Amino acid sequence: MIPKELIRAYGDRHNDGMVQMSFVLPIVPSARAREAAKIFAMEHGLADPLVATMEACAEGYTFFVVYGRSKHAVDLAAIEVPEVSTRALSRDEIEAIIKSDIGRKVVVVGACTGADAHTVGIDAILNYKGYGGDKGLESYKGFEAFNMGAQVENDQLAARARAVGADAILVSQVITQRDCHKENGKALVELIKSQGWRDEVLLLFGGPRIDHKLALDLGFDAGFGPGTKPSEVAAFVVERLREKSLVRGGLRSE
């Protein structure tokens, strides 16, 4: 049995459990409303709740800020999180690996799928300009990057990827209302599986509400969250391709 590693929220003393929460209740401000907010906080596991703010924020609605000591603790030893396990590579290293170990251009196709019209993420990764001073895949000699933009249907994306012989497909999802990002992502994986070429392509999933675990759950090879730099995506793709080539004893030739 692994020993527990319990941690609690920290306010100003070890294990005091102090947290702040803010919320709205559909009630007008009153002594009763204050009590309701306290009980609400206690139901969330906060001991000694202090209602610091109670203000009418709309007709019939009250805004609360509450402090309290959370009774909950988290056992770090029991947590397992899959992380994209790629070592950080510089731009030069990536170019060198492509040149020496892959020996041809790496082809990637990206899109925002479904109704999503927000290209900011896919543009940051693929377009020349990149993100945060890290240039996009378009700027690499070793990459051939196709950015299909927004509102691309899964079948269009798959067809294009097939047509250009993509090594990797990048799917960006910004809109997450009613989990449409999960539906869209899963549908693409299913489509490619049903077409029988899932093993020939890397599938990458990205967006502000995406993490590696979610991507794996949906059947992708990796997930990239907010703040991801283009070089991180590039490093993942070339490393995976290199591994694949070792397993298969060589990459597909052009």
Added chain:
Amino acid sequence: MATVPVDVQKVARCRELANAIAADVQQFIDAHTTVGVERTILRAYGAEGVSDEGVPIVNLVVDRYKEAGLLDRGIAYFLARALVRGARSVKEAAEELAYGAVMDDGTGGPTELEANAAIAPATAVALARIDHARDRRRALKLAHAPGDAPLKYVIVATGNIHDDALQSKAAAFAGADIVAVIRATAQSLLDYVPEGATTEGFGGTFATQENFRIIRAATNEATRSGGRYIHQTNYSSGLCMAEIAWMAAVEGLDMLLNDAMYGILFRDINMCRTFVDQYVSRRLIARAGIVINTGEDNYLTTADAVDKAHTVLSSQFINEAFAFRAGLREEQLGLGHAYEIDPWIEDSFLLELSQAQLVRQIFPNHPIKWMPPTKHKTGDIFFAHVHDAMFNLVGVATNQSIELLGMFSEAVHNPMLMDRYLSLKAARYVHSACKNLGDEITFRSDGRIARRAVQVLDEALEQLEEVARDGIWDAISRGAFADVKRTRNGGKGYNGVVKKHAQYVNPLLDALEAQS
């Protein structure tokens, strides 16, 4: 009032160049129509409703005449002829055009005089509907004065128009002056306008005529109960920008997001299509007295806000020139700009202050629209609240007309009730605490703020010289705005552009053009 140095001759030269740029495009506009424009005309004449399959009748008619190669005469031509042939109403005439067994090929039949006479009453009715909605809105505004500038603008985006109505009233209660309903994310690329009240939408709520009616009624209620006029805003953009302008005009909306180039750059809509559509949409907007909000703020979300600040200004001149050509007045031009510089750059606040003041001085009579930080919001809501406070400070110190309030939950989710409440509370505080700050301070004439303003105007002028030399078509192809490149024949909706016949008929557009 604190001012930055503005060389009036350079400003005059910028306007001259922008006018030349718009004049070049206007030749194309005048020679073309689009499926979107023709659908707008049909709607304005009173064609409404959908087929059994849910297709709007205006789409059925226009697509049918387009496929037959007849749309170049203008749909009003065929509508008029159907009326002469005995249709008892526009609705009946439109149905005949949509479903009639025999298609009118436009030859023979009634004389031009007969056709003109048949449609003239319908043209008058269409204009009267716009005027009536405008006058009713103005009367309400006279009875209940709006708040002080900067007008506080917030968005609602639940996807369900009935929830939007509730949230709009809540926003008004918390001090909002303007409520915008964000549109469902996919709508800009739909080549039809959905019908009826809608309760499902990703990223926002569909713009439909019924939804406009519902939300307008809600904000009017808020106006009456709060005693302060609440403005209603929606989007006249995308492939249906002109149709939506019509709907907004007759449903009494106050403002529309409407930009001469936004769709081209950010939605990859074809530029020929957009230029024609924006013109007709703005003709309607001019008549309706609606204030447009242009989208230059978006440039700084893709291009660097320090290096490309001048592109915002040059685009504002261009948007203004296009708007003047469509009959809009200065008082209707809510030119957009934004607080999007990396907050961690030294003196970033000074650069923001400089640009905001420069735009204020160059467009003194325009209800300019100041947009909040979004690009550098990370999800740290506490920092974001401070970031927004600095934005509010610039807004009030430089006397911006419309201020879209920042949300600390930007980059996390669509604003919730409490997000909006806290944002409004903070803006109320900053606007009131610094109400007359701009009148109390002066900027050093040789200081950083002044020098930055001179630099931005110089660079904008330089860019306008280039765009005027190459033409806007080529400039956009080179990525002159927002670092986005688009080609003249590329993008969505290009096949909906039609070259006008020598005898093209559009009495409603003629009437709108005659007024200015």
